[in-house]
Amino acid sequence: MTTILIVDDDELFRTMLEAMLRKEGHQVLSAVNGSEALALLESQSPDLIMTDILMPDGDGIELITALNQQQRDIPIVAMSGGRRTISLEFNLESAALMGVKATLPKPFTRDSLRQVLADALQG
Template structure:
């Protein structure tokens, strides 16, 4: 199965995703935000990155932009639950313009996650 880097600042949501992915036999590495993920990417090469959009320090859009600037070819899935003034769709549309392979609006089902991973790795 795939080695997946999850970039998510919400600890409970991140841990839930890890359980789902490890249940599907994926190897999972976790990062708290874009800054943490960029540091981890200096020493690891995942098959896929799943990143939240709204995070502290370096948010998902900035993280994706930095990966693009570095010439990264790691497939990306963006996810967002939005905020009061910003819809998840707006965040995910922004990520799509930056070249992510799939998007997920929170909350999503395990089936939605599996389909997004399948599409991103195809």
């Protein structure tokens, strides 16, 4: 069973994604921001991390940077819906430049989620 850590400050979205992943047979951990995710990673070792980019108290870019500095070899999927002043394309391109395994624009379909997870977990 694959364990996936979801990092997203939007409670409704996080709950929906948790349900989708559990229905697909995954074990799910969750954190509301990058700081909470880093604390959780001290005791947990997920197979994959799915992180939003824009969050208060430790955004996705800070989380990706910290994981790169720690040389943690956990595949990361960056997600973003953008904001008024920053486009989702900019957010996802920034994450891709930092070496994430995949990017996923919000909103997304169950099929695109399955494909991104398959690609990211391939190695």
